[in-house]
Amino acid sequence: MITVAKERNGVGLANDVEPGIAFGSCPLPIMNHKEIVMAHGSGGKLTQQLIQKMVLPQFKNELLNPLHDGAMFSINGAKLAFSTDSFVVNPIFFPGGDIGDLAINGTVNDLAMCGARPLYLSAAFILEEGFPMPEFWRVIQSMQRAAHTAGISLVTGDTKVVDRGKGDKIFINTSGIGIIEPGVNIHxxxxxxxxxxxxxxxxxxxxxxxxxxxxxxxxxxxxxxxxxxxxxxxxxxxxxxxxxxxxxxxxxxxxxxxxxxxxxxxxxxxxxxxxxxxxxxxxxxxxxxxxxxxxxxxxxxxxxxxxxxxxxxxxxxxxxxxxxxxxxxxxxxxxxxxxxxxxxxxxxxxxxxxxxxxxxxxxxxx
Amino acid sequence: MITVAKERNGVGLANDVEPGIAFGSCPLPIMNHKEIVMAHGSGGKLTQQLIQKMVLPQFKNELLNPLHDGAMFSINGAKLAFSTDSFVVNPIFFPGGDIGDLAINGTVNDLAMCGARPLYLSAAFILEEGFPMPEFWRVIQSMQRAAHTAGISLVTGDTKVVDRGKGDKIFINTSGIGIIEPGVNIHxxxxxxxxxxxxxxxxxxxxxxxxxxxxxxxxxxxxxxxxxxxxxxxxxxxxxxxxxxxxxxxxxxxxxxxxxxxxxxxxxxxxxxxxxxxxxxxxxxxxxxxxxxxxxxxxxxxxxxxxxxxxxxxxxxxxxxxxxxxxxxxxxxxxxxxxxxxxxxxxxxxxxxxxxxxxxxxxxxx
Missing domain, CATH: 3.90.650.10 (PurM-like C-terminal domain)
Known part of the structure; x- marks a missing residue:
């Protein structure tokens, strides 16, 4: 019933699509580049093209606004803001801060830019195998101080590890929820x-x-x-x-x-x-x-x-x-x-x- | 006033701490490993040790529960669940799915495990330079279908790009918010x-x-x-x-x-x-x-x-x-x-x- 087939490359089916895995039904939009280049992460024109041509048409809804720092919606009469950001800064320690406080402040600020009072944050780590524990500890402590300074609580998280050479020390995603007071209308x-x-x-x-x-x-x-x-x-x-x-x-x-x-x-x-x-x-x-x-x-x-x-x-x-x-x-x-x-x-x-x-x-x- | 100093390695200050960047004030807890190993991402004992010894003591609050799939709290009388997960699966395409629907379903399910009805999701991408655009498009479309099937809206996002060899094609973080109906008390x-x-x-x-x-x-x-x-x-x-x-x-x-x-x-x-x-x-x-x-x-x-x-x-x-x-x-x-x-x-x-x-x-x- 089970047969071990001839060895295959196995990792990534990029050019070797399994039967039964259907390709997306819409044709790929016409893009300036055939693959991701660094400038797609610049926050400039290419980032905007990527978002506007590929992501937005797929997820179109009235809350999704590419040009705002977060989404805003009401639940039970409370107007909330919700935002996410991944941090990949290099080097991870730099004068005045590190990837840890940057990640906390980044999402706190995205919520604040919606006019919201940030309440709760999540933190998700992608760690590279071999990342020294003392450096992780330093980042964690920096996040703790930043959360304390901003007056927010980190309430949920996730930790993943990738093989050496498949990440870069540490990437951090923070997402957050804030509440918008009545009368505030920023857009x-x-x-x-x-x-x-x-x-x-x-x-x-x-x-x-x-x-x-x-x-x-x-x-x-x-x-x-x-x-x-x-x-x-x-x-x-x-x-x-x-x-x-x-x-x-x-x-x-x-x-x-x-x-x-x-x-x-x-x-x-x-x-x-x-x-x-x-x-x-x-x-x-x-x-x-x-x-x-x-x-x-x-x-x-x-x-x-x-x-x-x-x-x-x-x-x-x-x-x-x-x-x-x-x-x-x-x-x-x-x-x-x-x-x-x-x-x-x-x-x-x-x-x-x-x-x-x-x-x-x-x-x-x- | 500005001097260009002798060239330094520059990337990462791991063993070259800048004066003025204070190390965390608490000593590093005693850990089994001096650096991150793959098993820290296994979801088993080492993941638990990492979370319980390093992360939890720094962020202690009544909402942060390492053994639950999300945080639960009330805003304006509405009981909400909030959850985050990063996805680093390898290969990114596999029989029955890909990193895209996995990322949507993962957070939808974490919210459902809190007894919540998932409402809104965020998606944050970390893309590796050179990631082929058709593969990104395929992942995006798969996320769209999964979001549609689950009946949730993707309302906010983020895109970062890392240099070739500093990531692995695509990592996705999804975070989400759901609402818990009265009378539901899962823990x-x-x-x-x-x-x-x-x-x-x-x-x-x-x-x-x-x-x-x-x-x-x-x-x-x-x-x-x-x-x-x-x-x-x-x-x-x-x-x-x-x-x-x-x-x-x-x-x-x-x-x-x-x-x-x-x-x-x-x-x-x-x-x-x-x-x-x-x-x-x-x-x-x-x-x-x-x-x-x-x-x-x-x-x-x-x-x-x-x-x-x-x-x-x-x-x-x-x-x-x-x-x-x-x-x-x-x-x-x-x-x-x-x-x-x-x-x-x-x-x-x-x-x-x-x-x-x-x-x-x-x-x-x-």
Whole structure:
């Protein structure tokens, strides 16, 4: 009844499809690449193409919004937010943080960007065989501290192990649930002409912190990642200005990719004022050395808020009173011109279009 | 102000800790291994040690229960379940399924094992550079079909890409939220002396389906994975017997590891009747060839239910009326003797202890 057949390669049936396993019924959409390239994980144009052409059409539903940091829905009259993120940052330890606090803060912030108060998190580990126990312990402890700081509970988890050379030390997925208070209504589509755009502090810090480790750069003052939980700041912001229109954290792809997505979805133009965008001298210098445009460099612990102009000053004051918003600044506004695009008034007085990241600037930044 | 230092290795600070990055404040617990080994992902003793010694003490809270398939909590009077799972199965395509439907069914089932009706799922992909687009498309379509079959919505997601050789084609995390109807109270601790233990069908199918591909075994009739969403069956079961005490899906580590965990947590003994445990002749034969004990082989689309003896027959009938429960059987009961342990009355009339899986029998089975 059972026969041992001639040895087969066995691992992966990629080009050796079993009879009875039907291929998907729809033809593969036309893509720029025949296989996954690093830039599909950049958070820029190729990520968007992958999501919009392959994933979204299959799972179309009114809650699934590719351009928001989480899904929002009601259960028993409670408005909830739900978000997920996998973390593959390399190296796993870097100045100012590690993959552990990054993973906690990442999902805490995605929930906060929905205007939600984060409540519960899950953590799922994919560990590579041979990953040293002391390093795992260090990551776990860092997650614990980050969860404590953000005031959330980690309530469920999972651990998988893959063979040596089939993973990279540790990957962490965190997913989370938060509750949205009545009256809060944050959505990229709510960006409207006249809105002021506020950032809570200097840009491009996280990306440069990671790159400086990778490239062996040393600075007089260490550039440490700005990873931080933003839920406290967001609560303070909502207390000052309940009707914030849009909140987003400009992580992968930087400020520009995030703002391009919002401009596209809300069908408005966004005009930035280069001289108003906070950036430290050290980060600026590092960007010059590395040949990076800080507008495309990943941030952590940073957010962009869109509010009606009459509420902007009040919101700015509330943010500046909070440690993570001390250097908050208005960096631009929503305009009628060039709907779907981000333009920037440069220091020298010209205006240029700043497009979404195409290609891969900084792989595995989070 | 910025100096380019001498080139450093840069990738990973494992043995090269940056000043200012403090190591965790607690000493590393004493572990059997100095690094992660495959068996830490087996779902058996080493997985349990990793979780109980390293993870749980750091995240201790009343909702975090290592021996349950998800966390349960109330928001606005609604009792919710929340669960997460990462999938790293190898090969990604196998008879009866692929990593895509496995990932959807896995979290659907974890929620169902909390007695919840699954509502919303997230999906997070870690793709390896070079992963062929047609294979990704096939996985996405399989997820779509599985989501449709289970009646759930995929509402949020994430995509990361890692360099060639730092991942393995595709890893998928799914997390999910479900709602628990009033009167349902399922928990491993509720196993009580006298309870009958029911399985919904023959064991060890998924593990053997995967192994047969890996080992190049061929059978007269193909052994196809039993991956399936169990939420419909569970709803039918709860309609017949509201007060089910325990529900668990015996995936990694097989029936024995799952039952050992329940025995341990509820401080009861569990006695299995070998002759009552359904297993197909083909799976039994394959186990003999491969030298595997089917009690430790992974299942998908299978569940174990604990109920009061007076409800067992009613529940069994309800299960048998449902396609995924057609071969349901009572396989044992909860007893006073040997609290914390699983024993089995063998076919030849003896009794033996069946312990939790130690070591790694089938790596990367889900």
């Amino acid at each position: 990229p589509r709510r960006a409207e002409v006249g809105d002021k755009i506020i950032i809570n502090g200097p840009m491009a810090v996280h990306g440069i912190a990671i790159m400086s480790v990778r490239e062996g750069l040393e600075f007089e003052t260490e550039i440490a990642s700005d990873t931080a939980p933003l839920n406290g700041l967001v609560q303070a912001m909502l207390a000052a200005a309940r009707d914030i229109h849009v909140l987003r954290d400009p992580t992968r792809g930087g400020i520009t990719s995030t703002l391009s997505e919002i401009a596209e979805q809300a069908k408005v133009g966004i005009r930035l004022e280069e001289s108003c965008i906070p950036i430290s001298e050290e980060v600026k210098g590092a960007c010059e050395i590395l040949g990076l445009d800080p507008l495309y460099v990943a941030n952590e612990g940073k957010l962009l808020a869109f509010v009606k102009p009459r509420e902007a000053d009040l919101l700015l004051s509330a943010m500046r009173a909070y440690p993570l918003g001390r250097e908050a600044a208005i960096i631009g506004e929503v305009v009628n011109e060039h709907p779907g695009y981000v333009t920037m008034k440069t220091r020298v007085g010209g205006t240029r279009v700043v497009d979404m990241l195409s290609g891969e600037q900084l792989p595995r930044i989070c | 491993p601790r509720r196993a009580e002396v006298g309870d009958k233990i029911i399985i919904n069908g023959p064991m060890a199918v998924h593990g053997i389906a995967i192994m047969s591909v890996r080992e190049g075994l061929e059978f007269e009739t193909e052994i196809a994975s039993d991956t399936a969403p169990l939420n419909g069956l569970v709803q039918a079961m709860l309609a017949a017997a509201r007060d089910i005490h325990v529900l668990r899906d015996p995936t990694r580590g097989g029936i024995t590891s799952t039952l050992s965990e329940i025995a341990e947590q509820a401080k009861v003994g569990i006695r299995l009747e070998e002759s009552c445990i359904p297993i197909s002749e083909e799976v039994k034969g394959a186990c003999e060839i491969l030298g595997l004990d089917p009690l430790y082989v992974a299942n998908e689309g299978k569940l174990l239910a604990f109920v009061k003896p007076r409800e067992a027959d009613l529940l069994l009938s309800a299960m048998r009326a449902y396609p995924l429960g057609r071969e349901a059987a009572i396989i044992g009961e909860v007893v006073n003797e040997h609290p914390g342990y699983v024993t089995m009355k063998t076919r030849v009339g003896g009794t033996r202890v069946v312990d939790m899986l130690s070591g790694e029998q089938l790596p990367r089975i889900c």
